[in-house]
Amino acid sequence: xxxxxxxxxxxxxxxxxxxxxxxxxxxxxxxxxxxxxxxxxxxxxxxxxxxxxxxxxxxxxxxxxxxxxxxxxxxxxxxxxxxxxxxxxxxxxxxxxxxxxxxxxxxxxxxxxxxxxxxxxxxxxxxxxxxxxxxxxxxxxxxxxxxxxxxxxxxxxxxxxxxxxxxxxxxxxxxxxxxxxxxxxxxxxxxxxxxxxxxxxxxxxxxxxxxxxxxxxxxxxxxxxxxxxxxxxxxxxxxxxxxxxxxxxxxxxxxxxxxxxxxxx
Amino acid sequence: xxxxxxxxxxxxxxxxxxxxxxxxxxxxxxxxxxxxxxxxxxxxxxxxxxxxxxxxxxxxxxxxxxxxxxxxxxxxxxxxxxxxxxxxxxxxxxxxxxxxxxxxxxxxxxxxxxxxxxxxxxxxxxxxxxxxxxxxxxxxxxxxxxxxxxxxxxxxxxxxxxxxx
Numbered sequence: 001x002x003x004x005x006x007x008x009x010x011x012x013x014x015x016x017x018x019x020x021x022x023x024x025x026x027x028x029x030x031x032x033x034x035x036x037x038x039x040x041x042x043x044x045x046x047x048x049x050x051x052x053x054x055x056x057x058x059x060x061x062x063x064x065x066x067x068x069x070x071x072x073x074x075x076x077x078x079x080x081x082x083x084x085x086x087x088x089x090x091x092x093x094x095x096x097x098x099x100x101x102x103x104x105x106x107x108x109x110x111x112x113x114x115x116x117x118x119x120x121x122x123x124x125x126x127x128x129x130x131x132x133x134x135x136x137x138x139x140x141x142x143x144x145x146x147x148x149x150x151x152x153x154x155x156x157x158x159x160x161x162x163x164x165x166x167x168x169x170x171x172x173x174x175x176x177x178x179x180x181x182x183x184x185x186x187x188x189x190x191x192x193x194x195x196x197x198x199x200x201x202x203x204x205x206x207x208x209x210x211x212x213x214x215x216x217x218x219x220x221x222x223x224x225x226x227x228x229x230x231x232x233x234x235x236x237x238x239x240x241x242x243x244x245x246x247x248x249x250x251x252x253x254x255x256x257x258x259x260x261x262x263x264x265x
Numbered sequence: 266x267x268x269x270x271x272x273x274x275x276x277x278x279x280x281x282x283x284x285x286x287x288x289x290x291x292x293x294x295x296x297x298x299x300x301x302x303x304x305x306x307x308x309x310x311x312x313x314x315x316x317x318x319x320x321x322x323x324x325x326x327x328x329x330x331x332x333x334x335x336x337x338x339x340x341x342x343x344x345x346x347x348x349x350x351x352x353x354x355x356x357x358x359x360x361x362x363x364x365x366x367x368x369x370x371x372x373x374x375x376x377x378x379x380x381x382x383x384x385x386x387x388x389x390x391x392x393x394x395x396x397x398x399x400x401x402x403x404x405x406x407x408x409x410x411x412x413x414x415x416x417x418x419x420x421x422x423x424x425x426x427x428x429x430x
Contacts, residue, residue, distance in 0.1 A: 006267055006284035006330040028331075035287075035326050036308045048284070050331055076320070080385075100400025101378065102311060105320040106327065182399065 001035075002044040008053045012136050012159060015049050019157040022047035027159055029111025030074060032103045051110070051159060058108075062087050065167050068134075071110025071160040075099070078109060088129070089265050090171040090189070094121050097175065099182070110160040116208055118149045118239070119183035121175065123209040126163060128189030128200035129171065134162040148207040168193035170223070172264030174256050175203070178243055185244060186252040188212075190260045196220035199257060204249040206239050215257055225258040267330040273298070274342030284330050288322075289313045291329035292339060300340040300369050304402070311401035314370040314377075315339045321377035323400070340369035343376065351421040352376050352414070361414030363405035374401050375415040379422050389419045 005022075009015040019025040026045035028034060029052070037043045051057060057072035060083050067087040069078060078084050079096030098104055098112070098121050112122040113133060126133065126142045133140045136159045145153050154160070168191040175187035184203035191198045197219035199212040218227040233253050238246035270279045273296055280295050292298045292315070303325055304312035313324040316338040343350040352375045355361065362368045378397040382389040389397075394412045403411060 001285045001287070003283065004285050006328060008331065008333075028328075031328065031331075032308065032326055035328070038285075039306060039325075048328075050328075052331065100311070101374065101381075101397055102314055102321045102323045102400050103308070103326075105317075105322045 001038045002041065004038070004045055005047045006050065007047060008050045010053055010055075012051075012054060012161060015051055015054065015159055016136060016157060018047065018049045019159075022049070025049055025157070027051055027111075027114070029072065029108040029114070030106035031111075032099065032107040033111065033115050033117065052108075057110075057161065059162075060084060062167070067091075067165040067167055068162050069109055069165070070162050071108060071113075073109050075104035075107045075109070075112075076101070079104065087167050088165060088171055090173045090191075090263070091125050091129070091165065094125050094173045094189070097121065109163060113145075113163060114152060114154060114160050116146055116150055116152050117183075118205065118208040119178075119181075119185070119187075119203040121173070121184060121187055121202065124184075124187050124189040124200045124202035125165075125173065126200075127209050127211060128173075128198050129165045129168060129191050130193070130195075130198055131166070132164040133160055134164060135160050139164075143211075146209050150208070166193065170264040172260040172262070174259035174263055176252055176256050186249055186256045188253060188257040188260045190215075190219065190257065190264060192219065192223045192264065197223055201233075201253055201257075204238050204253055206237055210237075212253065212257070219261065223261065223264075225261045228254060228258050228261065269329055269333055271332050271334065272336045274338060280329075282329050284328070286329045288315070288317075288324040288327040288329050288332060288337070292324060292337075298339050298341050302366055302369055304366060304370075309400070309402065310367065310370070311374060312367050312370040314373040314401065316373060316377065319380075321374050338373075340372060343372070350376070351425065352379070352418040355414040355418035355421065356411075359410050359414040359417060361406070361410045367401060367403045367405075371398070371401050371403065371411055374398065375411075375418060376422075379415070379419045382419070383423060383426060389416070391416060 023046040025047040028050040059070045084092040171191040175184040187202040199215040235246040235250040238249040240246040302312035304310035
């Protein structure tokens with residue numbers, strides 16, 4: 001790893017100030033993606049601004065039909081949280097399936113969402129639940145947040161502070177992990193709420209997480225796995241690599257979407 | 266450079282370290298605790314797992330500078346004098362290792378999973394152990410004896426927890 005300067009600010013304002021004066025500063029969440037990337041010399045920020053020391057950043061609470069998870073909440077804490085398990089069990093289940101136990105001890109929801117890895121789990125939940133990404137300056141709707149592989153609406157030096165999830169009547173998540181990397185080859189988050197069903201797909205799209213419109217229409221009229229029988233996704237726009245063709249992934253989305261609906265509670 | 270002060274295996278440790286020092290490097294090179302192994306450097310193999318504030322973490326994927334005030338336990342810190350920790354004893358009894366390279370991480374992950382399952386009152390089945398070992402790679406044993414070791418140790422640790430109550 002190249003040399004870097006480590007900062008541990010006690011407040012968001014201090015974190016923003018540290019980023020502002022850094023030549024090439026990066027926010028450090030749990031570090032489970034950023035540090036391996038730095039070790040491989042694929043990233044070499046001059047400064048790392050660790051937001052793990054900011055109080056209140058990992059809080060989890062429910063109010064007015066909305067579950068709010070602080071950006072610093074670790075995957076293990078979200079998975080084990082009785083508040084999350086009661087409000088949106090599928091989200092707790094998703095968090096408990098990210099990486100491995102040691103990664104879940106450190107990795108944070110804010111870090112995962114800001115990184116927008118095309119095969120990460122959390123983006124599917126944020127988009128599938130129609131969540132709102134709260135930053136130090138504004139609130140961004142999930143539909144406007146994810147802009148393509150590793151790309152988001154975040155400005156330079158903008159820091160995610162929390163994610164607000166509207167609590168659906170039911171939701172489910174299912175993924176087909178790559179047998180070696182365990183990242184999602186296809187992961188589908190489905191949610192059934194007041195304004196109809198939402199379906200978000202991770203792992204499969206060339207541009208990262210996306211919504212499956214045809215599946216949303218089918219599930220909005222009848223939220224059951226059988227409703228998806230007639231739907232299919234176009235292979236155009238699907239990722240293709242040594243692990244699977246675009247057609248294979250498109251087919252897998254239908255299979256995994258049905259599993260997600262069946263698992264929904 | 267950042268000055269850090271943490272507790273390692275119950276003893277206070279203070280050092281000035283470059284900001285890019287990984288916890289695994291700090292443990293092995295500053296503290297000379299070479300039981301923590303570095304197998305992959307890509308955060309996949311789990312040979313470097315230690316406990317930080319009671320949680321299993323990959324020490325190759327944590328900056329030492331971020332651990333001011335933390336309580337770190339390594340494989341060197343779990344035995345009670347000459348008495349092996351039940352997880353160590355179970356790995357010995359069940360032949361849960363061959364070359365031994367992954368063993369420190371397996372044992373630290375094993376203790377962590379038993380603690381978590383027991384705290385939640387959940388049964389740690391052989392299947393659950395296999396899922397929990399997702400982040401620990403062994404290239405020798407085929408895992409059967411590792412799973413058996415952790416199952417045995419879980420029984421032993423459960424008995425100890427009950428005896429302590």
